Amino acid sequence: MTLGRSGVPYITTWSAEESLPTTVIQRPGGGIAYLDETLVDRDENGVLWQRVPSRPGRGRPEFGKVHPLRQRRAMRRLLCGICGGVPDRTDEGVLWLVRDFRGDWPDWPDGMAATEPPVCLPCAHRSVGACPALRIGFVAVRVGQSTVAGVYGTVYQGGQPFPAPVDDAVVAFDDSAIRWVQAAQLVRELGDCTILRAMPERRDQLWQRDRPGVPNGVGDGTQAHPA
Numbered sequence: 040m041t042l043g044r045s046g047v048p049y050i051t052t053w054s055a056e057e058s059l060p061t062t063v064i065q066r067p068g069g070g071i072a073y074l075d076e077t078l079v080d081r082d083e084n085g086v087l088w089q090r091v092p093s094r095p096g097r098g099r100p101e102f103g104k105v106h107p108l109r110q111r112r113a114m115r116r117l118l119c120g121i122c123g124g125v126p127d128r129t130d131e132g133v134l135w136l137v138r139d140f141r142g143d144w145p146d147w148p149d150g151m152a153a154t155e156p157p158v159c160l161p162c163a164h165r166s167v168g169a170c171p172a173l174r175i176g177f178v179a180v181r182v183g184q185s186t187v188a189g190v191y192g193t194v195y196q197g198g199q200p201f202p203a204p205v206d207d208a209v210v211a212f213d214d215s216a217i218r219w220v221q222a223a224q225l226v227r228e229l230g231d232c233t234i235l236r237a238m239p240e241r242r243d244q245l246w247q248r249d250r251p252g253v254p255n256g257v258g259d260g261t262q263a264h265p266a
């Protein structure tokens with residue numbers, strides 16, 4: 040997948056990927072379904088997903104609009120959200136760029152529900168240089184472990200003749216509200232996190248990391264936990 044090289048992130052929606060029309064109905068036992076639902080409308084957890092065609096590269100990129108299927112694939116398989124390749128990984132974990140909300144709770148971002156996939160080093164460096172939102176207020180994090188924990192999507196409420204959308208929210212798989220969600224993005228809960236004091240340097244010769252005499256993680260900068 041080389042879309043990232045065209046400057047368009049892997050998970051970005053293109054204008055030819057408009058959501059397909061659906062009729063949301065209420066299931067007899069509670070929860071929502073599509074009137075003409077098929078097997079591919081739900082994931083392996085039985086969660087209903089937005090219906091969108093997959094036509095990357097067609098039309099214009101719609102920056103800021105995430106493509107549900109590619110985002111889901113990137114989150115499930117742990118792929119770089121920008122190029123769709125292998126994200127950067129050291130002994131400390133996988134590299135994530137996340138918005139800096141260090142004030143939110145003491146050991147942030149442990150326990151954070153992430154919808155942004157991880158990144159590889161070249162993409163991390165490119166995006167920090169190219170995306171104004173990331174220049175300030177972002178933080179690079181090593182994530183030691185993460186689990187697919189739920190989805191972000193539109194929560195519906197039962198009603199006649201049709202259920203109605205009431206909120207956009209993150210809903211865990213073990214929450215009974217999951218039956219009322221039309222999912223748009225897969226969520227991973229981040230754990231064993233280390234906030235990096237600086238963006239890791241690009242290591243174009245990754246193999247050096249494992250050579251005798253070269254300490255692991257060389258070039259990663261220094262790490263620090265939040266106070």
Ligand SMILES: [Zn+2]
Pocket residue numbers: 043119120121122123124158159160161162163
């Ligand atoms: Zn990448």
